[in-house]
Amino acid sequence: MTLRVAVAGATGYAGGEALRLVAGHPDLTVGPLCAGTARGPIEDYQPHLQSLAGMQVSETRADLLAESDIAILGLPHGASAKVTSAIEDLNPDCLIVDLGADHRLASAADWEAYYGTEAAEPWTYGMPELIREEGPSQRELLAASTRIAAPGCNASAITFAAQPAIAAGLSEGTGIVASLAVGYSGAGKSLKPHLLASEGLGNAVAYGVGGSHRHIPEIAQNLQAAGGHTASLVMTPVLVPMSRGILATVSIPAAGTTQADVLEAYTAAYASEPFINVTSSQPATASVLGSNGVLICPVLDRDGERITVTCAIDNLGKGTAGAAIQSINLALGLEETTGLTVNGVAP
Template identity: 65%
Template sequence: MTVNVSVAGATGYAGGEVLRLLAGHPGLTVSSVCAGSSQGKLGQFQPHLRQYADRELEPTEPRILADSDVAILGLPHGKSAEIAAAILELNPSCILVDLGADHRLENPQDWEDFYGTPATDPWTYGMPELLRANGPSQRENLVGTRHIAAPGCNASAVTFAAQPAVAGGLTDGSGIVATLAVGYSGAGKALKSHLMASEAFGSAVPYGVGGTHRHIPEIAQNLRAAGGVTSTLSFTPVLVPMARGILATVSIPVTAGTTADDVTDAYRSAYADEKFVTYVDGFPTSSSVTGANTALVGAVLDRNRERLTAICAIDNLVKGTAGAALQALNLALGLPEDTGLIVNGVAP
């Protein structure tokens, strides 16, 4: 069976990465590529996607996106909910995958506090490896679902780094401090002065400082699912001169009496059966996961035994966005979870 997929936001980084992965997926076929203001052939905007270079861009309209089995929405935050509702009116059986944040948060107040607009209904969260203290696993929740909210890239990195400590009882999830080195593709393709090469090269630029970043409530939500009491955390992403990738360094307070073996055991057991999230001895680098749907996590008890430091490396466009979405979609369609996805990075 071939499943037809339409992609909105095809000229953006996230949409382009989805198309790159779809090109290698044996069960999914791209039926339409849509964009907002961009017109012409896709190759003008995504020259690396040779397989789709001659595809004509179509407008981002519900009637076009609804004419497929699956619609993947790579749209700015706040734009997916309205078009998703229109798609479902035209084709109620269409499976929807939102790469944006519109349907990630379960608490409407979290959305309104961080995004400033009315909240929409949450969809099934597209992180199969999310640890849940109660109820079915997140992987089970994704099987057969028709509405998927892909996770945020920064939120994914911090979640993978912190959730084993929460689920393993080493911490209650409070007092976490996360600092992330983030590649510039995480800021999108918008033409802004601080994103120009002349500004970026040789510089590191913090953003979303002081508890303002929109991924904070998503991370807190994930750690509560793992059994924590997390309501907020110190979270500071820093843009660094690389095209893609995230290296998250997460400092986590631990309960008295925690040993180095406790840390190793909690992290090894959390990811022992996972294909795409792996606990490693030592600490990962961002370059080791470039192009792969892989998260590498290392953790160590601090010398004073009051905190542990966990480091997670992901490719923000793959495991952080498009790869996670395709992994979740595979589960929704009843396909093997790893179909069309790779664990090997690109080096050098």
């Protein structure tokens, strides 16, 4: 038996990637497609999804979403909570996954400080690989959940890069400095002048500088779960002329350790992870394109005072929709890797 999946925000980048993965999943089938203002055949907005050609995009209505077993919400920040409440009234058994940020943060104060609106209820965080120092594992939490908050893409890359060092006691998690090269799909599909090809091609530009990026409290929350003592970090994402992908370079303070210790910590942390590979060569975003894979290379700096970790992910894959499908698999009791691949697309 296959389960129906409705997608809100089906015409956007994250929604489109979720649709692509659902369409290729053996236990899921695509249900109602919704969007804010877009209407008509889905191929007008997602022409690469040929198997879904002819399906119609409707307005975002709770009754349409509640018809399905699973609802994936790819809506603007702040929009998911209201829709969720209406879905719950109509179908309390519906498994709901939010691709936005509405339900990621446990701290209402952090949400209000970074997003400027009233905080919504925190949901189970959709990162199965999250290291938790205490309590049940993240996989156990997801297996018992019907409300899942998919992680942020930049937050995912930095978390994967930093949490093994913290969990192994090589770092307290303070003083972390991260620089990220980010593909333009991470900025969404809205038409804005700085996202035009004429502006982006041959160009690199930073954003969210000076501690203002909204993923910072999410990253701090993740690293605290691993045993870190940080509440903030220096994070500078840079838009670079590629469609999708993130290459995070994360500098982590450390002392009294060796390269062998670092490699052991990262290898042990991810030894049983189906989608995370620790490599001795520098990761490339092209190697994880279109996949749910994560490539990580940890190196102790020559002075022994910092660990530099590079991490490559597909921002739409493991950074968003892939993590959502992986979490859905766990919530449904399916094999975690179902419908997902660790292999990228090349050339």
